[in-house]
Structures are given as structure tokens and as C-alpha cells.
Amino acid sequence: MKNEKHTLAAAAFLITSTLAAPSNALSLAEQAEAFATCAGRYSAMATRQSATHNPDSDATRQLQSSFESLLEAMLPHAAEAGIDPRRARSWQASGWSEMAQLMRLQQRSADATHADRATRDMHRRLSTCRQLIL
Structure with a gap:
């Protein structure tokens, strides 16, 4: 039920943003890469927070889940546009690796x-991700 809620919200977001998108909007490939990269970034941060018993880890995992839901909702459309959905795994791993570094x-x-x-670069990258969905 919870995943359906995220998927529906993601689908609504994508439809709305596509209909109201200005000419300089991100392409499907750029959106997929951004969502996957951000999911990886938040995964790395949540892993660290969990390991250090940081109380923010649950909220960070929720952001990770939100980006994964957005990515999951748009991948079929990206595939129709000729984008290999398997690239998302690589983008996600890159986001995780950059944060780990x-x-x-x-x-x-x-x-x-x-x-x-x-520290500043880490916060800037996470802020960039948050701006995509907030």
C-alpha cells in the first residue's frame, strides 16, 4: 500500500511536471539519472547515519525511498524513449560512491x-536533490 502511494505520487509529479515543463526542462534521461543519483546519495547517507545511530536515518531513508519511487515510476517511459533502464543501477551506484568518498x-x-x-559539497549535493522533489 505504501509503495502504491509513492508510485502514484511519483506518477502524478511526472505527469504534472511534463505538462507544465518549460523548454529547458530535464529530458527523460536526465530525470532518470538525477533520481537514481539522488537515491544513491541518500542511501549512502542513511547507511552512515544508521551505523552511527543518528536519529535522522529514518528521514533520510524516506528521501531515498522517494527518489527510488520516482525513478521506478518513470523508467517505463524512459525505456519507451530508448533509454536502457539498467543504466539506473550505475547512476545509483555513482551517487552512493560520490557520497562515500x-x-x-x-x-x-x-x-x-x-x-x-x-562537508559543504555533501550538503550542496543533498540540497540539489531535495530541490528536485520539494
Whole structure:
């Protein structure tokens, strides 16, 4: 039931955004890549938060799930447009890897400037994702 709710919300979002899309809107491939990348980013963050018993991990998992639902809802349309749906897995893994690298720099860098830059970059990337759905 919960997945149906997310899928319906995702479908409504996609239909609405497609109908009202300006000429500079993201293509189907760009949307799929953005949703998959963001799902991967939030997956990495939620994994870290769970490991460190951060109370925000549930909210982060919900954002991850939202992006996965958006991706799932649009993949059939992307496939019809000639986009290989298997690419989504690669995009998701890339999002996870980029966040894992930034978290490693944030936590283990001997240089405070590098650690601060990694933290800012991590927050910027997650903010970019949030702006896609909020």
C-alpha cells in the first residue's frame, strides 16, 4: 500500500511536471539519472547515519525511498524513449560512491580545509536533490 502511494505520487509529479515543463526542462534521461543519483546519495547517507545511530536515518531513508519511487515510476517511459533502464543501477551506484568518498574525506582528512570542503559539497549535493522533489 505504501509503495502504491509513492508510485502514484511519483506518477502524478511526472505527469504534472511534463505538462507544465518549460523548454529547458530535464529530458527523460536526465530525470532518470538525477533520481537514481539522488537515491544513491541518500542511501549512502542513511547507511552512515544508521551505523552511527543518528536519529535522522529514518528521514533520510524516506528521501531515498522517494527518489527510488520516482525513478521506478518513470523508467517505463524512459525505456519507451530508448533509454536502457539498467543504466539506473550505475547512476545509483555513482551517487552512493560520490557520497562515500566525501564522507571519507570529511571524517579522515588531516586537513580541516579539505574536511570542511567535503562537508559543504555533501550538503550542496543533498540540497540539489531535495530541490528536485520539494
